[in-house]
Amino acid sequence: MTALSYLQSDDLFYLNVFLKLLLGLLAIVLVINKSGKGNLAPTSAIDQVQNYVLGGIIGGIIYSPAISILQFAAVLAIWASLIIGLRRLKTKNHSIKRFIDGAPVVLIKHGVLDVEACRKAKITANEVAFKLRREGVYHIRDVKRAVFEQxxxxxxxxxxxxNPKYPVITDGIVQTSVLDDVDRTEEWLAEELQKMGYESAADIFLAEYESGELKLVPYNSTVQEKE
Structure with missing residues (x-):
C-alpha cells in the first residue's frame, strides 16, 4: 500500500466515524424532542436503560468499519422507534406504564416501617437507614411517610x-395510599371532583391535597382550587 492510498483510507475512516457520530447526535435530539426530556434526568428504569443502550450502540459501532453508515442508521432508527413507541404506550395505558416503570412503594407510614414493603421493593434495612441518614433523619418514628420511588x-x-402537599391523583390515577395518609376516601374524592365539574379522576393530570384543600391541574387547563 502506497503512502497516498494509506492516507486516503485513513481519511475515509475518520469521515465514517464523523458521519456515524452525527447520526447518533441527530438520533438523540429526535428522541428527546419526540419522547420528552425524562432521559436527561432519569426517573424510571426505562429512562436509565435507554441511555445505556444508546451509549452501547454508538460506542460499539462507530469505530467498526465492518458496519456501514446505512446499517448504523437502521439500528438507530429501530432503537428510536422502540423508545418513542414505549413512551407513547405508557401515556395511553396505565397498566403498561406500571409494568414498565413499576410503582412507588410506601416503606414507612406513621412512624412504622413496613418490612413486607421493603422486601417487595428489594431494599435492605441498611439501605433504608442510609437513605434516611442522608436526609438528616435518624429515627423512623419521626417519619410520617416515606415513599420509595421508581x-x-x-x-x-x-x-x-x-402544609405538605399530597398528590392524591397523578396522571389520572387515584393514589389510594396517599388518601389513607390524609384520612380521606375515594368516595370523598369522587364527590369533590363532581362538585368541581369533573366526572372522574381520569380527567385530572394532577391533584394535590394541601391544608384541607384540593388543588387540581386538569388535562385541559391550569391549576384550579377548591373554594
Whole structure:
C-alpha cells in the first residue's frame, strides 16, 4: 500500500466515524424532542436503560468499519422507534406504564416501617437507614411517610411538617395510599371532583391535597382550587 492510498483510507475512516457520530447526535435530539426530556434526568428504569443502550450502540459501532453508515442508521432508527413507541404506550395505558416503570412503594407510614414493603421493593434495612441518614433523619418514628420511588429515591415527609402537599391523583390515577395518609376516601374524592365539574379522576393530570384543600391541574387547563 502506497503512502497516498494509506492516507486516503485513513481519511475515509475518520469521515465514517464523523458521519456515524452525527447520526447518533441527530438520533438523540429526535428522541428527546419526540419522547420528552425524562432521559436527561432519569426517573424510571426505562429512562436509565435507554441511555445505556444508546451509549452501547454508538460506542460499539462507530469505530467498526465492518458496519456501514446505512446499517448504523437502521439500528438507530429501530432503537428510536422502540423508545418513542414505549413512551407513547405508557401515556395511553396505565397498566403498561406500571409494568414498565413499576410503582412507588410506601416503606414507612406513621412512624412504622413496613418490612413486607421493603422486601417487595428489594431494599435492605441498611439501605433504608442510609437513605434516611442522608436526609438528616435518624429515627423512623419521626417519619410520617416515606415513599420509595421508581428511580430509587426515598421521598420523606416528617411528622409536624407544615402544609405538605399530597398528590392524591397523578396522571389520572387515584393514589389510594396517599388518601389513607390524609384520612380521606375515594368516595370523598369522587364527590369533590363532581362538585368541581369533573366526572372522574381520569380527567385530572394532577391533584394535590394541601391544608384541607384540593388543588387540581386538569388535562385541559391550569391549576384550579377548591373554594
Amino acid at each position: 428511580n430509587g429515591e426515598l421521598i420523606i415527609v416528617l411528622r409536624g411538617e407544615e
